[in-house]
Amino acid sequence: MPATSPAPAATVTLRSAEFRRSREVAWRTLDNLVSRVERKGLSRLSAEELRELPLLYRTAASSLSVARSIALDRNLILYLEGLVLRAFFVVYGPRTGIMEALAGFLKRGFPAAVRKAGWHILLATLAIAAGVIIGFMLVLPNENWFSVLVPETMAGGRGPASTAEQLRRTEIFAPWPGFVESFVVFASFLFRNNATVGIMTFGLGFFGGVPTLLLLGYQGVMLGAFFALHHNRGLLYDFIGWVSIHGVTEIGALILCGAGGLVIAEKVLFPGRYGRLDSLALAGKAAAGLAGGAVLMLFVAGIIEGGLRQLIASTPWRLAIGAATGLLWMAYFHSCGRREGHGPAA
Amino acid sequence: MAQRLDRINRLLDGITRNRREITTPEGVVLEVDIANHGERLVAFLIDFLFWMLATALLFLILGLTVIHGVSGSVTITIVLFLSFLLRNLYFIHFELQSQGATPGKRIVNLKVIDRSGGPLLPGAIIARNLTREVEIFLPLGLFFAVPKFGAGAEFWTAASYFGWAVALSALPFFNRDHLRAGDLIAGTMVISVPRRALLADLADSESRYVFTHKQLDAYGAFELQVLEELLRRPPSPDTWTMQQQVCDKICRKIGWADPVPPAEALSFLRAFYTAERAHLEREQEFGRYRADKNAAAGS
Numbered sequence: 001m002p003a004t005s006p007a008p009a010a011t012v013t014l015r016s017a018e019f020r021r022s023r024e025v026a027w028r029t030l031d032n033l034v035s036r037v038e039r040k041g042l043s044r045l046s047a048e049e050l051r052e053l054p055l056l057y058r059t060a061a062s063s064l065s066v067a068r069s070i071a072l073d074r075n076l077i078l079y080l081e082g083l084v085l086r087a088f089f090v091v092y093g094p095r096t097g098i099m100e101a102l103a104g105f106l107k108r109g110f111p112a113a114v115r116k117a118g119w120h121i122l123l124a125t126l127a128i129a130a131g132v133i134i135g136f137m138l139v140l141p142n143e144n145w146f147s148v149l150v151p152e153t154m155a156g157g158r159g160p161a162s163t164a165e166q167l168r169r170t171e172i173f174a175p176w177p178g179f180v181e182s183f184v185v186f187a188s189f190l191f192r193n194n195a196t197v198g199i200m201t202f203g204l205g206f207f208g209g210v211p212t213l214l215l216l217g218y219q220g221v222m223l224g225a226f227f228a229l230h231h232n233r234g235l236l237y238d239f240i241g242w243v244s245i246h247g248v249t250e251i252g253a254l255i256l257c258g259a260g261g262l263v264i265a266e267k268v269l270f271p272g273r274y275g276r277l278d279s280l281a282l283a284g285k286a287a288a289g290l291a292g293g294a295v296l297m298l299f300v301a302g303i304i305e306g307g308l309r310q311l312i313a314s315t316p317w318r319l320a321i322g323a324a325t326g327l328l329w330m331a332y333f334h335s336c337g338r339r340e341g342h343g344p345a346a
Numbered sequence: 347m348a349q350r351l352d353r354i355n356r357l358l359d360g361i362t363r364n365r366r367e368i369t370t371p372e373g374v375v376l377e378v379d380i381a382n383h384g385e386r387l388v389a390f391l392i393d394f395l396f397w398m399l400a401t402a403l404l405f406l407i408l409g410l411t412v413i414h415g416v417s418g419s420v421t422i423t424i425v426l427f428l429s430f431l432l433r434n435l436y437f438i439h440f441e442l443q444s445q446g447a448t449p450g451k452r453i454v455n456l457k458v459i460d461r462s463g464g465p466l467l468p469g470a471i472i473a474r475n476l477t478r479e480v481e482i483f484l485p486l487g488l489f490f491a492v493p494k495f496g497a498g499a500e501f502w503t504a505a506s507y508f509g510w511a512v513a514l515s516a517l518p519f520f521n522r523d524h525l526r527a528g529d530l531i532a533g534t535m536v537i538s539v540p541r542r543a544l545l546a547d548l549a550d551s552e553s554r555y556v557f558t559h560k561q562l563d564a565y566g567a568f569e570l571q572v573l574e575e576l577l578r579r580p581p582s583p584d585t586w587t588m589q590q591q592v593c594d595k596i597c598r599k600i601g602w603a604d605p606v607p608p609a610e611a612l613s614f615l616r617a618f619y620t621a622e623r624a625h626l627e628r629e630q631e632f633g634r635y636r637a638d639k640n641a642a643a644g645s
Contacts, residue, residue, distance in 0.1 A: 011552055011553075013624070014549050014620070014623060014624050014627065015627060015628075015631070016549075016623070016627055017547050017549050020547060024544070027544065028544075031544075037445075038444065038445070038452075041443060041444065058372060061370065061372050061374045062374075064374060065374060069630070070627060070630065070631060071627065072567050072570055072571065072623050072626055072627055072630070073547065073548070073549075073574070073623070074571040074574050074575070075542075075544070075545045075574065075578065076544070076547075078542050079542045079543070079544040079545075081376060081377060082539065082540070082541065082542045084370075084374065084376060085376050085378065085539060086539060088370055088376065089445040089446065089457060089459070089466075090445055092370075092371070092464070092465040092466070093445035093446065093465070093466060094441075094442045094445070094446075094465075094466055094467065094468050094471065096442060096468050097442065097443065098435065098438055098439045098442055098443075100468075101438070101442060101468035101471075101472065104468065105468075105469070105472065109469060188424075188426070188427050191427075192426065192427070192430075196484060196488065199479055199480050199484055200480070200484070202480065203477075203480035203481075203484075203527075206527065264531070277461075277525075277530065278462075278533075280530050280531065280533075281461060281530065281531070281532065281533025282533070284473060284530065284531030284532055284533065285467075285469045285470055285473045285531070285532060285533070287473075287531065288472070288473030288474075288476050288477060288531050288532065289469065289472075289473065291476065292472060292473075292476045295476075
């Protein structure tokens with residue numbers, strides 16, 4: 001202190017300053033740990049530090065409560081609020097890696113979401129079934145309906161003008177086009193195409209579910225139109241075999257996407273005893289799980305459709321594989337993840 | 347609490363932050379700032395850039411090693427499929443690994459949190475990122491895939507894809523927590539977490555000035571914290587002038603008899619800050635919190 005300045009006239013004791021002096025070391029340690037986790041991840045901490053982290057977090061949280069009631073130092077309170085918030089994210093943040101999360105989703109989350117969405121799945125199935133019947137009934141007596149109902153890209157040259165022989169040769173028992181062409185190009189094209197339809201079906205649930213049902217119905221109508229066309233050529237049995245090998249998986253995925261959309265729609269329209277947003281958040285994860293799982297199913301369907309279907313040129317075998325995939329999916333949805341896990345449901 | 351700090355923020359920064367309270371499992375109420383539209387857009391653009399760079403790099407490697415000699419359509423298919431996979435894994439991986447922050451969000455100081463203050467579960471992260479596909483990438487991809495924008499059906503198809511993307515991207519503007527569709531579904535929200543340093547305590551332990559209770563009763567917590575901000579400003583001619591003005595104002599208000607020479611203004615202000623804070627904190631301990639100079643003590 002310079003000699004010119006007068007002697008101190010008063011000594012001030014601040015409880016908040018005392019409080020800060022006694023706790024500051026712990027805050028700085030926590031700040032240090034949290035900063036390191038934020039930069040490099042939890043795995044970089046030593047076992048000792050990991051044990052310390054939640055304790056320091058709770059100390060800081062109680063410091064914040066005390067500071068709010070006794071201190072008027074704005075910087076101190078803001079700092080503690082930020083620190084506790086950051087530590088909160090670290091302590092309560094996700095602890096799983098991406099592979100673990102995906103495995104948990106396949107083992108528990110997806111089948112559980114499917115089991116919970118019973119009537120939504122039923123409704124989506126009925127929408128498709130109704131579409132199939134309508135499409136079949138329309139095209140059966142008058143094949144001109146076919147080109148009205150089925151867009152050019154989906155028809156792929158098939159239509160009222162196709163003969164039975166053409167359909168048999170270029171479609172149902174078309175030759176194997178080779179590995180790259182079938183698995184890389186065709187399967188991927190089918191996957192992207194189907195995933196687009198599926199995700200749309202799901203996303204349209206936001207608009208109250210009616211567009212979802214219409215889109216599902218329309219997919220059914222197209223299928224029904226194909227059935228009728230092949231029925232008129234006497235190829236219905238072979239066509240069902242051709243569709244079933246991948247169709248069981250593909251249509252199943254579409255139904256699940258639709259069911260996800262209907263779950264969303266239900267929560268938007270009838271939020272129940274929670275607010276609309278809360279009820280959407282509660283059901284939304286399961287609904288998105290349905291759609292996400294369905295996209296994985298479509299991936300499988302794309303591989304079967306792009307490759308396997310062309311390799312197996314026998315209708316009974318195709319039907320058998322179709323039925324087997326159906327049984328496998330059923331068994332998976334029915335029995336996987338029944339046991340309650342302790343970890344967070346993915 | 348929220349209003350108290352908010353008022354000072356408004357005064358100092360001229361901005362009102364959208365604040366929410368979340369309660370941690372320990373029962374501590376934390377205030378969080380909802381992220382702005384601008385911040386979220388910047389974070390997204392940074393992530394988008396990283397994703398593009400990663401994708402480009404991947405294809406450079408693929409192009410130099412594997413794809414050589416394969417037909418164009420195969421290449422395009424591989425490109426589309428891998429970029430789809432890469433961007434979903436990018437967002438999900440980083441939000442899982444660094445507590446709800448992708449690199450872009452970390453640069454802009456944003457975080458994804460559970461709306462109700464619970465832990466952020468992997469399911470929520472996967473859900474909110476898968477929904478991004480429906481919200482933005484899928485309709486935009488379809489929009490660009492429509493071959494020409496001439497007239498008729500194709501125009502309307504393109505328009506509806508584009509309209510869908512615009513409608514869903516505009517969703518954050520129509521709710522108070524700035525939630526996009528993915529946040530709605532996953533029960534999450536995006537908040538801004540600015541980093542703050544713990545600065546030195548301004549309170550001196552010894553004071554050359556003694557103030558009476560009556561003099562200290564002139565102000566409340568709001569004025570005290572504005573004074574704190576003034577004292578924490580980096581020294582500059584501007585700050586110096588402001589300190590002189592505030593010093594004069596305080597002297598007039600509390601009826602300080604001795605004139606304070608300009609060179610002493612800062613130490614006087616610090617002494618007053620210390621005394622005022624000690625006074626207000628003591629009062630607060632007895633339940634007499636005083637919000638500002640207009641509030642009656644004890645309310």
